[in-house]
Amino acid sequence: MENLLLEIIQIKKDDPVAFTFFTGYMAMFAASIFFFFERGTVSGKWKTSLLISGLITGIAAVHYFYMRDYYTVTGENPTALRYIDWTLTVPLMCVEFYLILKPAGAKVGLLWKMIIASVWMLVAGYIGEAFTDGSMSHSVIWGVLSTVGYAYILYAAWFGEVKQLADQSQSPAVIKGIRALAWFVLVGWAIYPIGYMAMPGGWLGPDGAGLLTTSSMDLIYNIGDAVNKIGFGLVVYAIAKAETAKEQGLTTA
Ligand SMILES: *C/C=C(C)/C=C/C=C(C)/C=C/C1=C(C)CCCC1(C)C
Numbered sequence: 001m002e003n004l005l006l007e008i009i010q011i012k013k014d015d016p017v018a019f020t021f022f023t024g025y026m027a028m029f030a031a032s033i034f035f036f037f038e039r040g041t042v043s044g045k046w047k048t049s050l051l052i053s054g055l056i057t058g059i060a061a062v063h064y065f066y067m068r069d070y071y072t073v074t075g076e077n078p079t080a081l082r083y084i085d086w087t088l089t090v091p092l093m094c095v096e097f098y099l100i101l102k103p104a105g106a107k108v109g110l111l112w113k114m115i116i117a118s119v120w121m122l123v124a125g126y127i128g129e130a131f132t133d134g135s136m137s138h139s140v141i142w143g144v145l146s147t148v149g150y151a152y153i154l155y156a157a158w159f160g161e162v163k164q165l166a167d168q169s170q171s172p173a174v175i176k177g178i179r180a181l182a183w184f185v186l187v188g189w190a191i192y193p194i195g196y197m198a199m200p201g202g203w204l205g206p207d208g209a210g211l212l213t214t215s216s217m218d219l220i221y222n223i224g225d226a227v228n229k230i231g232f233g234l235v236v237y238a239i240a241k242a243e244t245a246k247e248q249g250l251t252t253a
Helices: 002-009 016-041 044-074 079-104 108-130 136-158 161-169 172-188 191-196 216-252
Strands: none
Touching: 016 044, 016 216, 044 079, 044 216, 079 108, 079 161, 079 172, 079 216, 108 136, 108 161, 108 191, 136 161, 136 172, 136 191, 161 172, 172 216, 191 216
C-alpha cells in the first residue's frame, strides 16, 4: 500500500508525459473557473456558449485527474478514459458551432450531422487503438475510417453549412470567430492523428517510419487537448465579448 501511494505522487524527472498530465489537469481546471466566472460578463444569448466552454474543460479536468494517476501508476496509455473524455467533449464543441450560428439560422439537423460525424471518428479511433493486434493493417483501416468523420467536420467548417451560415450572419465577430474555430479543426485537431500514428503498427511509430515512440502518444494527445479545449473556448469567449460590446453599444446609442 505504501508503495502504491508513493507511485501515485511520483513524477519521474525524465518523464515529460507525466508532466503534461499534471499541467494539463491544472490548466483545464483553471480554464473552467475562468469560463464559468466570465459567463456573468456576456449578454444573455452568449451565456450558454461560455457554460459549454467551461463544461468542455471541466469534463477534461476530471478525466485528466484520473488519467494522470492511471499513467503514473501503470506507465500505460489511459485509452478508455481518453476516449470517454473525447466522446463527451468533441460533441460539445459541435454544440458550440451550432450555438454561435443559431442566430444566423443554423438548424438542429446540422448539429446532429456534426455530432454523428464526431462520434463516428472517435469510435473508429477507439477500435483502432484499444483492439489493436499490433499490425499496420488494423491501425490503418480504423485510422482511415475515423478520418472520414473528421473530413466531414473539416468540410463543413471550411466550405459547407458552417461556413455558409457564418457568411449569412453578416457579423464580423461571428465570421472571424468561425474562421478561427475552423483553423482549430484543421490544425489543432490534426495533432491527434499524428499521435494515433505512434501506436503499435502505426505509420510513424516503431513498426512504421520509426519517427515516434508509442510513449509519445500521450504527450501528443495532451498537447492537442490543451490547445483545442482551452484555445477553442477562448475563441468562443472572444466572440461572445465582441458581440456583447456591440449589443451594448447599440442599446445606448
Ligand atoms: C478535446 C478533444 C478533441 C478536440 C479531440 C479530437 C480528436 C480527433 C480529431 C481525433 C482524430 C482521429 C483521427 C482523425 C484518425 C485517427 C484516430 C483519431 C481518433 C485520433
